[in-house]
Amino acid sequence: MEDKHMLMIPGPTPVPEKVLISLGKHPIGHRSGDFSKIIAEINQNLKWLHQTKNEVLSLNVSGTGAMEAGMINFLSPGDRVLVGVNGKFSDRWAQICEVFGMETERITADWGKPLDTEEFRTKLEADSNKEIKAVVITHSETSSGVLSDLETISKYVKAHGEALIIVDAVTSLGAYNLPVDDWGLDVVASGSQKGYMIPPGMGFLSVSDKAWKAYETSKFPRFYMDLGKYKKANAKDSTPFTPPVNLMFALQTALQMMQREGLENIFARHLRLTKATRAAAKAMGLELLAPDDAASTAATAIRTDNAEAIRSILRQKYDIAIAGGQDHLKGKIIRIGHLGFISDRDVMMTIACLEAALTELGHDFAPKSGVTAASKVLV
């Protein structure tokens, strides 16, 4: 049905009406006093969202752009970096390190498995010459719906002392507890079209004092992505380059909504939706890609040989977009997004429609088992 489209993918995520109205307002000059006030409010609320005293910078780039900026501002050619790779996005960060001439070491896990924290401990402890300059971790790997134990890995990085911990939090920030200061995270990158509940177009970076110290000796050339320029502008409630004014109107409104809901409630909601989705999948006899204790709260990946047929029915008949698998998992998994502006109702209707699609495709399971299992979690 026209305009009845519902996004249950891990980004872009649904955008609240209030936020869409802010987005569609007439722009104002980005060098005006009125816009400076908006920047000041946003910067304050970004710190709240990141649970940090660190500077949080807003860039007019995608999440990939934010991750690139988060690496090339604090490292130099030839630097040894450990990159945890267990999916498509984490592999991309390793590619970026390689393209920029870093000595890149992948610490891999199968897609669907969390990174092995012990491997990081061993590598870091063995590095007595302190050659490792950064550890790059994807907190929630969107391609497989896996959450890795960032807190533990960060402890090992702190014990190492020299290395920075650089985090892809694109689908964990605003979906899972991520206390940047408590966990001592140096660089944390995120993107607007995820937990932030606004459309794509902005990337964010929180940067620790230790990272700013590394910035001083970092040797990659950069200008548009030079984070020092953003820091300097932030201090004056300004931006170094023309910012995406309307997306920032939307961001202002979305952050206000998040504050009203409260961080604890946001995290509890995402956890509840995740558990409901997983319980429903299991009740319908489906196999989950990620284990329970490493389940991303952004998206649930479910194994099925009927992935594309299921997606097609949900899209054509029920106007629900869910994601499929990427690369070698294409056609072998479906991914249900439950990130951002998603309510209990949204998960219930998705499970109900998924159940109908599976029935249509001849899957054998007890009727209503998915809906019943989900509803038990969503009490």
Add this chain to the structure above:
Amino acid sequence: MEDKHMLMIPGPTPVPEKVLISLGKHPIGHRSGDFSKIIAEINQNLKWLHQTKNEVLSLNVSGTGAMEAGMINFLSPGDRVLVGVNGKFSDRWAQICEVFGMETERITADWGKPLDTEEFRTKLEADSNKEIKAVVITHSETSSGVLSDLETISKYVKAHGEALIIVDAVTSLGAYNLPVDDWGLDVVASGSQKGYMIPPGMGFLSVSDKAWKAYETSKFPRFYMDLGKYKKANAKDSTPFTPPVNLMFALQTALQMMQREGLENIFARHLRLTKATRAAAKAMGLELLAPDDAASTAATAIRTDNAEAIRSILRQKYDIAIAGGQDHLKGKIIRIGHLGFISDRDVMMTIACLEAALTELGHDFAPKSGVTAASKVLV
């Protein structure tokens, strides 16, 4: 008055209601078939706007980001480049070349003066070893309202044979005739919040075959700004990274509006508004920064010692934002934007209010002379 703000600055420019409504629509998945169709339409219309058969790429960056990408994808460290510098933005392009380790030679003109085409001819003709790899020209220098003779400079670059011509068309594309293929322009960068009539957040690059050949041997590391990835994705009506979906909805609508108006009418309108503004300024006894034969059709810069007082009255009393001077021209000029979604009426009301502000500040000139002069042009 609340929400009565009118943008008469050279960006962001006013956004048509239709475009704001498109902007505020709910996002859809950027990997969906529906979105591919939008990309295909946009790409087609971008070629129309650029008057080119070249690939035109859309990036999620500001105009500065587009210019940086337009240089670092086709050049290498140590390359000799000539950069025409006659204002704040053109100087920024020289800075970028320096930051990236190019042998950067500035060919300067005073702010308010066009670039001297003969200087480029001389330098290019003297370069018998073909060491000059690029000539970087700002077509319309926004900081001073000056249009340089890009067509002539491009001829000299073509005669040289080796160098690429890389153009900042941020405030000329969609405001002044810029036939990319006829003039043989290799790289042309522009930004969304100008002639495109959409809010800030996107940068565009048209790239010639000659530039793509240079891309193959270019040695700067890049990933998010790697234009080869954008070209490859364009061929499949896709994007390499998550695109700013809602800005692209807006872009689709704006390009449709531009097509209905027609390129010739758009250029004629901008020329008419420029002439009206300049005639009004002269009639009020004000001095124009740029000469008539090098007047940007994006913005008119007017000398006045009362710049900030004039801007304040226009902003406070009449809800009109006009721009001031930058760097050494701060406080010494006002800049009236007449770029993008600006009609004859908008210029008339700006001149009327400017006249009132000047009167309030004790300027001595014949009453209604500005409005009368403007109206004579806008017949």
